Amino acid sequence: MRKLYSRLSVVWKYNNLLKELVIRDIKVRYRKSVLGLLWTLLYPLLTMIITTIVFSSLFNTLPNYAVYFLSGSIIFSFHTEATTSAAMSIVGNAGLLKKIYIPKYLFPLSRVLSSLVNLGFAFVALLLVMLATGAPFKPTLLLSFIPIFYLIIFTTGLSLSLSALTVYFRDVNSLYGVLALLWTYMTPIFYPISIIQDKYSWIYEWNPMYYYIDYLRSLILEGVMPGMVPNLICLLCGIASLGIGWFIFNRTQNRFVLYM
Amino acid sequence: MPDTLVEVDDVSMLYNISREKADNLKEYLIRALKGGLAIDEFWALRNVSLRMMRGESLGIIGLNGSGKSTLLKLIAGVLQPAKGRIQVRGSIAPLIELGAGFDYDLTARENIYLNGAILGHSRAKMNENFDEIISFAELEDFIDIPIKNFSSGMVARLGFAIATISRPDILIADEILSVGDMKFQKKCESRIAEIVNNGASVIYVSHSVESVRKLCTKAAWLHKGELVRFGDADSVCDAYLEGLD
Numbered sequence: 089m090r091k092l093y094s095r096l097s098v099v100w101k102y103n104n105l106l107k108e109l110v111i112r113d114i115k116v117r118y119r120k121s122v123l124g125l126l127w128t129l130l131y132p133l134l135t136m137i138i139t140t141i142v143f144s145s146l147f148n149t150l151p152n153y154a155v156y157f158l159s160g161s162i163i164f165s166f167h168t169e170a171t172t173s174a175a176m177s178i179v180g181n182a183g184l185l186k187k188i189y190i191p192k193y194l195f196p197l198s199r200v201l202s203s204l205v206n207l208g209f210a211f212v213a214l215l216l217v218m219l220a221t222g223a224p225f226k227p228t229l230l231l232s233f234i235p236i237f238y239l240i241i242f243t244t245g246l247s248l249s250l251s252a253l254t255v256y257f258r259d260v261n262s263l264y265g266v267l268a269l270l271w272t273y274m275t276p277i278f279y280p281i282s283i284i285q286d287k288y289s290w291i292y293e294w295n296p297m298y299y300y301i302d303y304l305r306s307l308i309l310e311g312v313m314p315g316m317v318p319n320l321i322c323l324l325c326g327i328a329s330l331g332i333g334w335f336i337f338n339r340t341q342n343r344f345v346l347y348m
Numbered sequence: 349m350p351d352t353l354v355e356v357d358d359v360s361m362l363y364n365i366s367r368e369k370a371d372n373l374k375e376y377l378i379r380a381l382k383g384g385l386a387i388d389e390f391w392a393l394r395n396v397s398l399r400m401m402r403g404e405s406l407g408i409i410g411l412n413g414s415g416k417s418t419l420l421k422l423i424a425g426v427l428q429p430a431k432g433r434i435q436v437r438g439s440i441a442p443l444i445e446l447g448a449g450f451d452y453d454l455t456a457r458e459n460i461y462l463n464g465a466i467l468g469h470s471r472a473k474m475n476e477n478f479d480e481i482i483s484f485a486e487l488e489d490f491i492d493i494p495i496k497n498f499s500s501g502m503v504a505r506l507g508f509a510i511a512t513i514s515r516p517d518i519l520i521a522d523e524i525l526s527v528g529d530m531k532f533q534k535k536c537e538s539r540i541a542e543i544v545n546n547g548a549s550v551i552y553v554s555h556s557v558e559s560v561r562k563l564c565t566k567a568a569w570l571h572k573g574e575l576v577r578f579g580d581a582d583s584v585c586d587a588y589l590e591g592l593d
Contacts, residue, residue: 189425
C-alpha cells in the first residue's frame with residue numbers, strides 16, 4: 089500500500105513533465121511549417137481524398153467509402169505514429185537519461201499522448217467529411233471514445249515494448265517500420281473485409297487492429313453498439329499488450345543507460 | 349541532530365563491455381554463434397561506502413577513469429548499483445552537463461519550461477522565476493530565439509540559471525565551473541556559495557584539488573574504482589597529492 093502510494097506520488101510529480109514533453113513533441117513537429125497545427129487536420133483529409141479517388145470505384149459496394157476509409161485510417165495512423173515514434177523515444181533521449189534521473193516510461197508515453205492529440209484533430213476531419221458527404225450522424229457516434237480508450241491501452245503496451253527493445257537492438261526500429269507497413273495492408277482500412285477469401289480470414293481474425301477499427305465503424309456507420317464479445321476482445325488485447333510491455337520495460341529499464 | 353543525507357553502503361558497479369558493442373541483431377547473432385558473448389566484466393566501482401551528513405559538502409577526487417562520474421550518477425539515481433545500497437534523503441539538483449535537457453529546436457523561453465519540468469518544477473514556479481533566470485543568464489535579447497543559434501557559453505549560462513533556481517538539499521556538480529568566461533564563472537561560484545549558505549550540501553567532482561579544498565568539508569579519493577581514502581577534505585587532499593608524486 090505504502091509502495092503504491094509512493095509510486096503514485098512520483099507519477100503525480102512528473103505529470104507536469106509529461107505535459108511539457110507532449111507540448112514539445114507537437115511544437116517541434118510543426119515548427120517552420122506555415123500551416124502549423126492545421127496539418128493534423130489537412131493530412132487525413134488529403135490522404136482520404138486521394139484514396140477515395142483511387143479506390144472508391146473499385147470498392148463501390150461500400151455505401152460511403154470516404155467515411156469508411158477515414159474512420160479506419162485515423163485509428164490506424166494514430167497507432168503507427170505513436171508506436172514508431174515511441175520506438176526511438178528512449179534512444180533519442182539518451183543524452184538526457186544519462187545525466188538526470190527521470191522516470192523513463194515518460195518518453196514512450198508522451199509520444200502516445202501527442203499522437204492522441206493528432207487523433208483528436210483527425211477526428212474533427214472525419215466529422216467534416218461526414219458533413220460534406222451527407223452521411224447520417226448516428227447517436228452511437230458519441231461512444232467513439234470507447235474503442236479509442238481500448239486502443240490507447242493496446243498502443244501504450246506496444247510502445248513500451250518497442251522503446252525498450254530498441255535500446256538493445258537498434259534493428260528493432262527498422263524492422264518494425266517494415267512490419268508496420270505489412271500490418272497496414274493486412275488490416276481492412278481501404279478495402280472491405282468481404283474481398284478476403286474465407287480461407288484467409290485469419291488475416292483479420294488474428295489482427296487486434298481489425299477489432300478496434302471494426303468497433304469504431306460499427307458505432308459511426310451502422311449506429312450499433314458492439315456486444316460483449318468485441319468489447320472483451322478489445323479490452324483483453326489491450327491488457328495483454330500493456331502487461332507484456334510493462335513487464336519488458338520494467339525488467340530492462342535499469343540497464344538502459346548502460347546500452348546507450 | 350545531524351541527519352544523513354546520502355548513504356552509500358558497500359556499492360559496486362559493473363559495466364559489461366563486450367555486450368555494449370553488440371547493439372544490432374547481426375552482430376549479436378554472430379557473436380552468439382562464435383560463443384563470443386562471454387562477458388568482459390569491468391568493475392567501475394568496488395565496495396565503496398561513504399556517508400554525507402546535512403551541512404557537509406563532499407568532494408570526489410581521483411584520476412580519469414577512477415569511477416568519479418559513475419559514483420555521481422549512482423547518487424543522482426541515473427544508474428542503479430550492481431551491488432550494495434544507496435539511500436538519498438532530500439531533493440537533488442543535478443548540475444551535470446548543463447543543458448542536457450534542452451531541445452535545440454525550441455526557443456529559450458520554451459526550454460526554460462521544459463527543463464524546469466525535467467527538474468521537477470511546475471509551470472507556475474517557472475513563471476515566478478522566469479525573469480530571474482533570464483537576467484542571470486543575461487539573455488534578455490534572445491528569449492524567443494531557438495537555442496540552436498546560441499553559442500555554447502549562452503547555452504551553459506541558461507542551463508546553470510535554470511538548474512539553480514530551486515533551493516535543493518543536495519547540489520551535484522561535475523566540473524561545471526569550467527564553462528563560460530571568467531566573469532560568468534565568478535557569478536556561478538557566488539551562486540553556489542549562496543545555495544550552500546542556505547544549508548544545502550554540495551557533492552563536487554573535480555580534478556582540481558584546490559577547488560575541492562575551497563568548497564568541501566569532506567573528500568573521497570577514488571582510484572581504479574576503489575575508495576582509497578575518505579574523510580576530512582584537507583587530509584584526503586594532502587594524501588592524494590602525496591600519492592601522485
